[in-house]
Amino acid sequence: MKQRTFYIIVLAALILAACGGGPAGTGDKVTVRIGWAGSPDTLNPGMAVLAESYTLFELVYDSMYELNLDGTFTLTLAESANLSDDALVWTYKIRDDVKFHDGVPLTAEDIVFSYNLYQSTEDYPWMGSYTGYFETMEATDNNEVVITLSEPIPNIESQLVFLYVLPKHIWENESAVEFENTAMIGSGPFKMVEYKQSEFVQLAANKEHFLTPPKVDEAIFQTFENTDALVQALKTGQMDMITEMPATAVATLEKEANVDIYVGAPFAPTVTDIILNQVSEENCPEGDGVCTGHPALQDRNVRLALAYATDKKQIVDIVLLGNGAPGLTLIPDGLGVWYNDSLKDYEFDLAKAQQILDDAGYKDSDGDGIRNMPDGSRNLTFRVNWPSDSVDGPRLAELLSGMWDKLDIKTELQAMDPDALTAVCCPAFDFDVMLWGWGSDPDPSLLLSVMTTDEIPTGSSETGYSNPEFDALYAQQAVELNFDKRVEIVWKMQEIVHNDVVYIIPYYDPNIQAFRTDRFTGWITDQAKIEFSDPSSLVVIEPVK
Amino acid sequence: MFVLVLNFFLFRVLPGDPARAGVHDPRLKKDSIEAIRVRFGLDKPVINCFETLNPIKLGSCDINPLDTQFFIYLKNLVTGELGISYHTNRPVATVLAERLWNTVLLIGAGQILSITVGAFFGVFAAWKARTAIDYGALATSLVVWSLPTFWLGIILLFWGSANGLPIGGKATPGMSSAPLMQQWGDIARHMILPTVTYTIVYMGEYMLIMRSSLMDVLSEDYILTAKAKGLGVFQILRDHALKNAMLPLVTIIAINLGFTVAGAIQIETVFSWPGLGGAIFEAVNRRDFPVLQGAFLLIAVTVIVANLIADLTYSYLDPRVHTE
Numbered sequence: 090m091k092q093r094t095f096y097i098i099v100l101a102a103l104i105l106a107a108c109g110g111g112p113a114g115t116g117d118k119v120t121v122r123i124g125w126a127g128s129p130d131t132l133n134p135g136m137a138v139l140a141e142s143y144t145l146f147e148l149v150y151d152s153m154y155e156l157n158l159d160g161t162f163t164l165t166l167a168e169s170a171n172l173s174d175d176a177l178v179w180t181y182k183i184r185d186d187v188k189f190h191d192g193v194p195l196t197a198e199d200i201v202f203s204y205n206l207y208q209s210t211e212d213y214p215w216m217g218s219y220t221g222y223f224e225t226m227e228a229t230d231n232n233e234v235v236i237t238l239s240e241p242i243p244n245i246e247s248q249l250v251f252l253y254v255l256p257k258h259i260w261e262n263e264s265a266v267e268f269e270n271t272a273m274i275g276s277g278p279f280k281m282v283e284y285k286q287s288e289f290v291q292l293a294a295n296k297e298h299f300l301t302p303p304k305v306d307e308a309i310f311q312t313f314e315n316t317d318a319l320v321q322a323l324k325t326g327q328m329d330m331i332t333e334m335p336a337t338a339v340a341t342l343e344k345e346a347n348v349d350i351y352v353g354a355p356f357a358p359t360v361t362d363i364i365l366n367q368v369s370e371e372n373c374p375e376g377d378g379v380c381t382g383h384p385a386l387q388d389r390n391v392r393l394a395l396a397y398a399t400d401k402k403q404i405v406d407i408v409l410l411g412n413g414a415p416g417l418t419l420i421p422d423g424l425g426v427w428y429n430d431s432l433k434d435y436e437f438d439l440a441k442a443q444q445i446l447d448d449a450g451y452k453d454s455d456g457d458g459i460r461n462m463p464d465g466s467r468n469l470t471f472r473v474n475w476p477s478d479s480v481d482g483p484r485l486a487e488l489l490s491g492m493w494d495k496l497d498i499k500t501e502l503q504a505m506d507p508d509a510l511t512a513v514c515c516p517a518f519d520f521d522v523m524l525w526g527w528g529s530d531p532d533p534s535l536l537l538s539v540m541t542t543d544e545i546p547t548g549s550s551e552t553g554y555s556n557p558e559f560d561a562l563y564a565q566q567a568v569e570l571n572f573d574k575r576v577e578i579v580w581k582m583q584e585i586v587h588n589d590v591v592y593i594i595p596y597y598d599p600n601i602q603a604f605r606t607d608r609f610t611g612w613i614t615d616q617a618k619i620e621f622s623d624p625s626s627l628v629v630i631e632p633v634k
Numbered sequence: 635m636f637v638l639v640l641n642f643f644l645f646r647v648l649p650g651d652p653a654r655a656g657v658h659d660p661r662l663k664k665d666s667i668e669a670i671r672v673r674f675g676l677d678k679p680v681i682n683c684f685e686t687l688n689p690i691k692l693g694s695c696d697i698n699p700l701d702t703q704f705f706i707y708l709k710n711l712v713t714g715e716l717g718i719s720y721h722t723n724r725p726v727a728t729v730l731a732e733r734l735w736n737t738v739l740l741i742g743a744g745q746i747l748s749i750t751v752g753a754f755f756g757v758f759a760a761w762k763a764r765t766a767i768d769y770g771a772l773a774t775s776l777v778v779w780s781l782p783t784f785w786l787g788i789i790l791l792f793w794g795s796a797n798g799l800p801i802g803g804k805a806t807p808g809m810s811s812a813p814l815m816q817q818w819g820d821i822a823r824h825m826i827l828p829t830v831t832y833t834i835v836y837m838g839e840y841m842l843i844m845r846s847s848l849m850d851v852l853s854e855d856y857i858l859t860a861k862a863k864g865l866g867v868f869q870i871l872r873d874h875a876l877k878n879a880m881l882p883l884v885t886i887i888a889i890n891l892g893f894t895v896a897g898a899i900q901i902e903t904v905f906s907w908p909g910l911g912g913a914i915f916e917a918v919n920r921r922d923f924p925v926l927q928g929a930f931l932l933i934a935v936t937v938i939v940a941n942l943i944a945d946l947t948y949s950y951l952d953p954r955v956h957t958e
Contacts, residue, residue: 120808124802130721130722130723133723212670214670269723282808283807285908286722286729286732287906287908287912287913288804288805289803289807291807291808309807312802312803312906313801313802313906314802314903315791315904315906318801318802318906319802321792322795322801325798327801478919
């Protein structure tokens with residue numbers, strides 16, 4: 090009897106499950122549903138690390154400048170910005186019509202409070218580097234923000250763009266570090282409705298936004314930990330757009346009539362790089378440095394030969410399944426104007442690579458099938474390491490091994506735990522070749538600094554590259570206030586590191602996204618960056634009639 | 635106690651330092667790294683030296699034993715403090731509590747279904763032993779038992795999404811303002827696919843155990859006697875056979891219950907179910923040691939409790955096992 094009761098209960102549960110619910114009745118609201126593979130780590134803008142968090146911050150908060158998809162900036166919170174003659178004092182006149190989502194007006198006070206919070210909270214991992222040049226920040230009676238710099242800098246926009254303006258009346262009562270900020274009161278084009286970590290984020294349109302009120306009523310981000318489910322959700326129409334899509338899914342979705350796929354640089358571009366340890370003996374960091382790198386890699390000829398022997402097209406075809414373009418230098422194409430597209434890459438040419446090595450004296454002098462140093466001592470055998478959590482690492486390593494093998498250069502492949510990799514990397518320089526990557530700021534300065542001599546002991550320089558001319562240009566661009574001149578210097582710097590083959594850049598990581606064409610129109614698809622979850626797209630899309 | 639100690643050292647002997655995990659960004663300054671280390675107590679020594687363990691020196695002797703990570707860990711445990719997640723910056727206890735309820739919901743439904751279905755077919759197969767029905771049930775359960783969970787999950791996911799079933803998460807976003815009945819219905823709809831996957835995978839095991847242990851019992855003399863007395867099939871099963879045949883099944887259920895709190899990691903990942911398994915999976919990827927430490931503690935406690943319950947159930951099912 091007991092068992093029978095059981096069945097009845099189970100049966101009842103199943104019937105309830107089958108009949109109950111149905112898709113949420115959203116009424117007449119226009120809701121755009123976005124599927125993504127991740128989830129924000131925290132809604133506290135100071136503590137956040139993951140790109141998903143920043144996607145939300147861009148939608149819910151405003152900052153002094155808006156970063157456009159072409160790499161330029163637009164003034165948003167301020168009507169005007171003025172720079173003093175000594176280039177040290179910026180004065181921003183704040184708009185009078187800006188309101189937080191709870192109705193409280195946003196004033197210069199809130200802005201200065203936020204900047205101070207970011208500057209003074211040491212626990213914020215990244216904010217310190219954006220506020221480093223700010224000596225004083227003041228709010229005047231006239232609703233102006235006055236920022237005094239410690240030295241003239243050419244890129245105030247990129248310093249301010251990620252400093253989201255928080256409501257002082259809420260944050261002043263909270264702990265800067267522990268505050269979870271789930272209500273997320275901001276002033277941006279979308280407001281937070283409900284947040285369930287690792288499940289979904291529900292945003293409502295802020296139709297009163299002073300600049301860009303969205304046309305849709307609601308935006309929902311749903312997390313799919315399994316990318317097959319993510320793709321399936323778009324296919325069956327459960328989602329209207331998906332982001333963070335795997336390259337393997339492109340072929341499946343291409344066949345769908347109502348789905349368009351776009352590949353481009355992400356909002357925050359990242360670079361995959363092949364790091365060649367070229368630190369010289371005199372630059373080996375005191376104390377931390379082990380410097381066991383293969384001496385051959387200090388020779389530009391060897392690095393050049395490796396570059397010629399690296400078939401980037403094949404790498405893109407296999408690792409990214411053709412969804413991407415070969416890379417050039419550490420400055421990615423997603424940086425728009427800063428990217429030097431006039432450089433000509435080293436065409437894949439095995440014969441030329443062999444010729445370079447032969448001419449430089451790297452011959453197989455002991456007859457074991459592997460080239461030796463010119464003095465006949467060491468074999469050209471390189472250790473190749475990559476972080477074990479990298480999905481593309483093993484494929485890239487195998488491909489490189491095969492390509493360089495044709496040069497009679499041997500490789501020892503070994504994945505390493507990211508922490509262990511950091512430990513041997515820098516400033517220890519206890520490796521030969523590494524496959525890793527960098528995330529880029531909108532401003533090229535940070536990624537250029539990675540190749541300066543000053544960063545060798547700090548651990549930011551992974552290659553140990555040192556060139557006085559490059560260092561001088563770096564210092565020069567850091568104070569060049571004329572935009573065009575600065576672009577010129579930055580382009581010149583890319584030319585130098587490209588000539589010196591500091592890195593080999595196989596590709597810039599692509600962002601693959603897809604949307605249903607039968608739901609919304611207006612997605613911005615004609616820029617170098619493709620980011621449909623950016624406000625630029627989400628405030629302009631409209632339902633298909 | 636052993637669990638507590640092992641749990642602590644397991645994550646401390648792993649190479650690397652959580653404060654360095656996110657280091658590969660030029661924006662991260664030395665001061666910030668130091669601040670992060672201080673906040674998570676990583677600047678303190680792991681443990682001080684043990685005089686008795688010399689010459690194996692575990693740590694420096696000239697530090698206050700009460701100021702080591704180990705003692706702080708023990709002290710926090712006593713006060714129910716599990717620490718702060720490195721990744722989400724939220725208290726571990728809150729994160730785990732949120733996830734635990736979801737897992738219990740999913741595993742609970744899955745277990746009840748798989749036990750019921752599995753036991754039913756087990757009894758049926760044992761009763762019809764060595765007939766086509768028995769062999770059919772046997773083959774089916776062997777096949778479903780050996781199906782890879784994630785594969786079955788994906789197959790069901792494709793099938794379900796084509797039939798309009800939700801394939802990710804626990805609830806439709808925006809449902810929390812709807813009436814309670816509708817919310818439950820929505821959750822139930824989201825549960826269908828993961829629960830069915832779970833049921834299919836575990837049902838085979840229960841069926842096999844039930845069948846073989848019941849067949850043992852059915853070959854006993856007292857069953858023959860019962861048959862000779864002219865008792866009906868159901869009466870024999872209910873009054874004479876099932877209780878005795880239940881013992882092995884109870885063991886398996888207890889073990890499974892304990893371990894499945896760790897989640898049906900695969901099922902939760904395939905269906906993006908926000909449960910404990912998913913949390914552990916994510917914490918491993920992000921090397922979020924406080925969350926892992928808390929989750930492992932929780933699993934250890936559950937396994938112990940589940941085994942205790944199994945032992946208590948024994949004495950109920952079999953009066954020869956006494957609790958004295």
